[in-house]
Amino acid sequence: MSNERIIVCGADGQLGRELQLTQPPGIEAVPFNRQALDITDATAVELALVTTGARAIINAAAYTAVDRAESDTETARAINATGPAILADCCAAHGTRLLHVSTDFVFDGASGQAYxxxxxxxxxxxxxxxxxxGEQAVLASGADAIVVRTGWVYSRHGGNFVKTMLRLMAERDRLTVVEDQVGTPTWARGLAQTCWTLTLAPKAHGVYHWSDAGACSWYDFALAIHALALELGLLSTAVAVEPIPAADYPTPAKRPAFSVLDKQRTRALLGYAGLPWREQLRLMLADLKATQD
Ligand SMILES: NC(=O)c1ccc[n+]([C@@H]2O[C@H](COP(=O)([O-])OP(=O)(O)OC[C@H]3O[C@@H](n4cnc5c(N)ncnc54)[C@H](OP(=O)(O)O)[C@@H]3O)[C@@H](O)[C@H]2O)c1
Incomplete structure (x- = not known):
């Protein structure tokens, strides 16, 4: 029997690449990068669905430049809101399942409890x-839809906090990192595995949260990157990593002070809790080293 096909939009991004590396047995991931399929182009989306005969779409395409979005509002809205609406309408019309990925930054961070x-x-x-x-459009579309919110995503692909820290730690002898914003890092590989499992879970429907397990500040995260990078030989010399308040690192976009996600609903459906964020960081850094050598 031939494999069932599932379209991956945004295939060249961090999550898109990890989805291709983790496709489950019996499933053929059909990757579309931005050049091959612009999710804001309804005709192209329809054509991709019809020609592949895909059973589902996983949308890993997004506008992820949080600070640039403040001055590039139209583009951010087109990719993050209009694009998912187009995907969802097309999925609803064809009876195709849609898994759409969203963010912990939908919350304001005023809560002291996991969201x-x-x-x-x-x-x-x-x-x-x-x-x-984008989430609201997907959920209102009538499609068989799943929304997965996640946060602080990193991988060996593309740009992210871990790779920025490794670069700065190699260039400088001292760096400062924000300590009063708390969330949970998420290795894109584990997120990809969870996206596959949710996509294939018949009962999955509505909004789910996923990140690695635990919580930390950006400063804690940087300290862990520093220690593991030294241990794994990705960094040769120790540098001073010092905590600062977010007020001392002004950015165009305001970020939530607390964006830890409660993953109970996902854990109950899938039957696994995910690994602690430090363990996932070690695995990712080992993966980075192995692919660099
Ligand atoms: N990164 C994080 O820390 C983080 C945190 C929370 C949630 N998330 C969510 O997780 C998901 C995956 O994020 P990620 O880190 O993998 O993002 P990413 O690395 O920035 O990848 C996004 C991909 O989408 C592509 N894209 C942009 N506009 C498109 C369009 N109109 N049509 C098709 N593709 C388009 C981008 O192509 P170009 O590079 O050519 O623009 C890029 O390859 C997103 O939904 C994001 O909002 C991410």
Whole structure:
């Protein structure tokens, strides 16, 4: 029997690449990067669905430049809100399942407790607002839809906090990192595996949260990157890593002070809790080293 096909949009991004590396047995991931399929082009989306005969779409395409979104509002909204709406309408028309990925930045961070899927969203910036509009369009479309919110995504591909830290730690002898914003890092590989499992779970429907396990500040995250990079030989000399308040590192976009996600609903459905973020970081750094050598 031939494999069932599932379209991956945004295939050249961090999650898109990891989805291709983790496709489950019996499934053929059909990757479309931005050049091959622009999710804001309804005709192209329809054509991709019809020609592949895909059973589902996983949307890993997004506008992820959080600060640039503040001054590039139209583009952010087109990719993060209009694009998912187009995908969802097309999926609804064809009876195709859609898994759409969203963000912890839909929350304002005022809570002291991990956010549950049904907690009230109140984004602080354009990126979070555009992602929330995308979620809402997907959920209102009538498609068989799953929305997975995640946060602080990193991988060996593309640009992310881990790779920026490794570069700065190699260039400088001292760096400062924000300590009063707390969330949970997420290795894109584990997120990809969870996206596959949810896509293939017949009962999955609505909003789910996924990140690695635990919580930390950006400063804690940087300290862990530093220690593991030294241990694994990705960094040859120790540098001073010092905590600063977010107020000392002004950015165009406001970020939530607390964006830990409650993953109970996902864990209950899938039957696994995910690995602690430090363990995932070690695995990713080992993966980075192995692919660099
Ligand atoms: N990165 C994070 O820390 C983070 C945190 C929370 C949630 N998320 C969410 O997780 C998902 C995956 O993020 P990621 O880190 O893998 O993002 P990423 O690395 O920035 O990848 C996004 C991909 O989407 C592509 N894309 C942009 N506009 C498109 C369009 N109109 N049509 C098709 N493709 C388009 C991009 O291509 P170009 O590079 O050519 O623009 C890029 O390859 C997104 O939904 C994101 O919002 C990410």
């Amino acid at each position: 549950r899927p049904d907690d009230e969203a109140n984004p602080l910036g354009v990126y979070g607002a555009s992602k929330l509009a």
